[in-house]
Amino acid sequence: MTIYSGRGENLIGPLLTKAGEELGLEISVRYGNSAQMALAILEEGQNTRADLFLSQESGALGALIREKRLLPLPDDVLNRVDTRFRAPNGEWAGISGRTRVIDYNTNLVKPEELPQSIHDLIAPRWKNQVGWAPANGSFQAFVTAMRLLEGDDRTLAWLNAMKANGAKTYPSNAPIVEALGRGEIHLGLTNNYYLYRFTAERPDLPVAHHYTQNDAGALVLVSGAGVLDVARDRQEPALKVIRYLLSEPAQRHFAEVTNEYPLVADIPIPEGRTPLAALKPPALDLSRIEDLEGTMKLLNTAGLL
Numbered sequence: 630m631t632i633y634s635g636r637g638e639n640l641i642g643p644l645l646t647k648a649g650e651e652l653g654l655e656i657s658v659r660y661g662n663s664a665q666m667a668l669a670i671l672e673e674g675q676n677t678r679a680d681l682f683l684s685q686e687s688g689a690l691g692a693l694i695r696e697k698r699l700l701p702l703p704d705d706v707l708n709r710v711d712t713r714f715r716a717p718n719g720e721w722a723g724i725s726g727r728t729r730v731i732d733y734n735t736n737l738v739k740p741e742e743l744p745q746s747i748h749d750l751i752a753p754r755w756k757n758q759v760g761w762a763p764a765n766g767s768f769q770a771f772v773t774a775m776r777l778l779e780g781d782d783r784t785l786a787w788l789n790a791m792k793a794n795g796a797k798t799y800p801s802n803a804p805i806v807e808a809l810g811r812g813e814i815h816l817g818l819t820n821n822y823y824l825y826r827f828t829a830e831r832p833d834l835p836v837a838h839h840y841t842q843n844d845a846g847a848l849v850l851v852s853g854a855g856v857l858d859v860a861r862d863r864q865e866p867a868l869k870v871i872r873y874l875l876s877e878p879a880q881r882h883f884a885e886v887t888n889e890y891p892l893v894a895d896i897p898i899p900e901g902r903t904p905l906a907a908l909k910p911p912a913l914d915l916s917r918i919e920d921l922e923g924t925m926k927l928l929n930t931a932g933l934l
Contacts, residue, residue: 729821812835
């Protein structure tokens with residue numbers, strides 16, 4: 630069977646190798662970013678070699694749903710995952726999650742000062758003290774979610790206000806955490822798992838997570854899997870791989886090795902981390918986070934790209 634993977638080989642490759650060995654499958658994997666892989670599937674049409682699509686984010690899966698390229702998954706697969714983290718009509722299921730967070734320097738920011746909403750970041754208190762990465766894919770997914778929740782006009786107004794308030798631009802998420810540790814900035818818009826990469830080597834790093842509630846800043850980003858329509862008559866191997874990725878060993882791998890959230894209930898996460906059930910992400914069909922083109926236009930309008 631053939632998998633098109635928008636997840637990096639370093640993140641998902643070891644699990645796919647184990648899946649092939651344990652399931653007795655010959656698995657061929659083509660890697661790229663999620664948008665590229667989805668576009669390749671659409672361009673290849675019915676001639677695509679892909680049986681299974683693994684996406685780093687849900688928007689690319691949504692793009693395939695729109696073109697009716699994914700098959701509904703069986704209930705035994707869908708029921709492993711909370712309804713928030715799968716397609717409303719069952720065309721994909723989430724396999725792991727990451728959350729948007731506001732990380733902060735614990736030496737420079739008191740807990741009672743922390744912003745309650747992403748809109749609080751435009752206050753004078755945070756002038757020149759917030760880091761972000763507009764060119765990063767997860768930031769762009771966050772902006773896409775904000776557009777869906779609040780509309781393009783309000784999202785653009787927020788981007789412009791953040792820029793006017795001196796938000797500092799970084800090339801990606803890891804440099805934001807590094808800058809926070811140095812005290813170069815006070816707050817940073819990033820993903821939760823980056824901090825754990827640093828604290829594994831520097832447990833005393835003065836950086837912690839802060840979660841907003843019910844706004845785009847609390848978005849849960851989901852990696853997911855869907856079976857292609859061309860595999861209708863040979864879908865069982867693809868379903869076996871999805872079931873493997875939703876098995877306890879694989880879900881523990883996401884929690885302990887890649888520092889993500891397992892999406893199957895009752896899988897433990899490392900001590901000291903906030904459980905997914907305790908978070909309050911916005912109510913949003915994650916398949917709809919697909920309009921990257923519209924988000925890029927908005928970011929260009931704001932002069933951020």
